[in-house]
Amino acid sequence: MERLTLRTVGPADSAFLQYVPGNFRPLLEQEETVCVGAVFDGRACGAALAQWDRGDYYLRYIFVDPEARLCGLGTYLLRGLLGQIRVRGSEQVRAVYSHSMLEDGRQTLGILERAGFSRPEPVSTGFATRLGDIPDVNVSSVPGLEVYSVQEAPGPVWEAYQKLLWKGELPGFAHMEELERPWPELSSFCTVDGKLSGVFLIDRKGEGCHLAGLYVLPEFRGGRTTAALLARSIRAAKAILPPETEVWTSAIDRNAFSLCEKLLRLGSQSTKETEFCSVYHF
Structure with missing residues (x-):
């Protein structure tokens, strides 16, 4: 046997x-x-x-x-x-x-x-830190700009998001259904003059937060959407989670890398390291 x-x-x-x-x-x-x-x-x-x-x-x-x-x-x-x-x-x-x-x-x-x-190839940079070490993001009042938790977003905002998904106009990391355990209280939608301008999704993994994806629609880039999304989600997380909660994400382009350097590199326990990918083909 x-x-x-x-x-x-x-x-x-x-x-x-x-x-x-x-x-x-x-x-x-x-x-x-x-x-x-x-x-x-x-x-x-x-x-x-x-x-x-x-x-x-x-x-x-x-x-x-x-x-x-x-x-x-x-x-x-x-x-x-x-x-x-x-x-x-x-x-x-x-x-x-x-x-x-x-x-x-x-x-x-x-x-x-x-x-x-296959032989491992570098694909991104991983960042991790404690929630309490992430600085607050201050956003001055902007006429026409509103930000909501995904949980409390008005119906038209949800409908606009679903329409973009159906049309294939959002990248994979902005698809809420792709997350393991989406955290609607911490995830955010932003609108400008009533139009959906961006989305920030957070996934619950164990007792920590995975910053799954931040996406601003092309016509709204260069404005305040990114800051508004970050400000609301960080504030909401600090209101319900202890400061030692682990927060992590992966940066796959220059803009994401720069943003993570600013927000996630403070504190003695923050880390940054290269992530690799190996592939098995059948």
């Missing part, structure tokens, strides 16, 4: 939850999530999880029990996960990571390489 077996893992498989971080466990409730666990002699000893996000599967986590390392179990888990994803018809799997996310960087990168992932 084979001593090592692979199992699909769901939210009720408590034996494997020790290998899935708390902020990833809600993903097990989603039908698109793929999670596999390794069992040796009837005992759980590791798990790997991938999430469907914006048209691709992303490797989110892989963990091998310390007592079972250095014997190829990580590669076994990852290949099993890839097999499950392939059955679902996906054409590729992405692994996006920074070196601080890897418990044993060299070993983890070796697992990706042995499983057939």
Whole structure:
């Protein structure tokens, strides 16, 4: 009888939850999530999880029990996960990571390489800080400019947002339905003379805040929309969350990088590091 077996893992498989971080466990409730666990002699000893996000599967986590390392179990888990994803018809799997996310960087990168992932390429810069270290954004009164929480936005504002989504005029990071756990109290809409001018979406991940995307419509760029969105969301977050709450985001262009440098680089615990992407093609 084979001593090592692979199992699909769901939210009720408590034996494997020790290998899935708390902020990833809600993903097990989603039908698109793929999670596999390794069992040796009837005992759980590791798990790997991938999430469907914006048209691709992303490797989110892989963990091998310390007592079972250095014997190829990580590669076994990852290949099993890839097999499950392939059955679902996906054409590729992405692994996006920074070196601080890897418990044993060299070993983890070796697992990706042995499983057939491409050479890692830099794709963005990750920023993280504490909520209390983010400075308030002050915006002077501007005639015709209004900002609302997504939760309390007037019907016409919501309709304008939905119309832009339907027409495909918003980038993926501005799609609320793409978020794991959208935070409507903290996310914001801005209007200028009654027209939707921008959106700032925040995702709840574990006990922290992920700044998922800030987008200003082209005709309103260069105005006060960005500052108004940031000011309302930061103020709302500080009103309901403790100052030690972790806040993080990824900057993928020059403007986003500059904004993150100004807002998220204060405080002794702030971090900035390069994020890499490796891809597995079926």
